[in-house]
Amino acid sequence: ICISKPGGATSRAVAQRLRHPAAQPDSTSTSSTLYDKSSSTKMKGLFKSKPRTPVDIVRQTRDLLSFAARSSESRESKREEKMAELFKNLRELKSILYGNSESEPVSEACAQLTQEFFRENTLRLLITCLPKLNLEARKDATQVVANLQRQQVNSRLIASDYLEANLDLLDILIAGYVLESQHMKKFFDYIQLPKFDIAADAAATFKELLTRHKSTVAEFLSKNYD
Known part of the structure; x- marks a missing residue:
């Protein structure tokens, strides 16, 4: 066993450690870091975009159709972007009305879509903009309108009421x-x-x-x- 003298290097090292003990982890700092991460995750959850309702999709489609109807003076890049959104919306409307490979159409969603579609002149805008749609979008639009003509809301065929009040659309078509x-x-x-x-x-x-x-x-x- 080696015992250093009081004045030796070992004694000085021990004394140094006693005067300056090793730093211990700050539990407060660790807790604060964990809280910040948890808070950040919650904030991201709060600002996560909500799925669009059928009414939202119809309203946005109406806005996009209005843009398409007057877009002759718009920049080509902006026009292409808006038209791509319009084509996507038409496909979504068709999916709501007809269902898809994963789910059947929901009656309540179809009713909401139908009511909003004929609340304003969405059909007129769609017919007016048909020449500006590509072939696939025109097919989707045709299927959407065909389905809407069969949709009953409160036992009423809203599409029939609308067409009776807007017979000129038959000539436009x-x-x-x-x-x-x-x-x-x-x-x-x-x-x-x-x-x-x-x-x-x-x-x-x-x-x-x-x-x-x-x-x-x-x-x-x-x-x-x-």
Whole structure:
């Protein structure tokens, strides 16, 4: 056993340690750090975006359609961004009304969507903007409108009420079933257009018109064409 003399280096080291004990972890500081992390996590949770309701989606779609209707003077990059949002919204509306591979449509959500859609002129805006939509978006829009015509809210077909009050939309669509419209003759021009999607849509609509209302069409053709 080695015992150092009082004046040796070992004694001086021991005395030094006694005068300056090793620092102990600050429990207060550790607790504060943990609290800060927990608080930060909670704050992130508070500001997490909420899922959009059917009403929210319809309202945003209406705003985007309004933008599309007047976007001729907008920057190309901004226009493309807004149109992409519009296409996404149309797909979401279709998903709510028809359901998807994971879930069936929810009646309450469909009712909310239908009420908001016909609360203002969303349908008119959609029809006006149809030429500005790409082919897939037009298909989605067509399916949305077709479904909305069957949706009942409080035992009422809101779409029928709206269309009765806005019969001019049938002329705007040109699809129509109003044979005396001056737009009827334009089908022959549209079917021959070099742009495939327009020609195909016109041909399909024209075929539907001729085969679904045979007696009315026969009368119209005999009166207007030799």
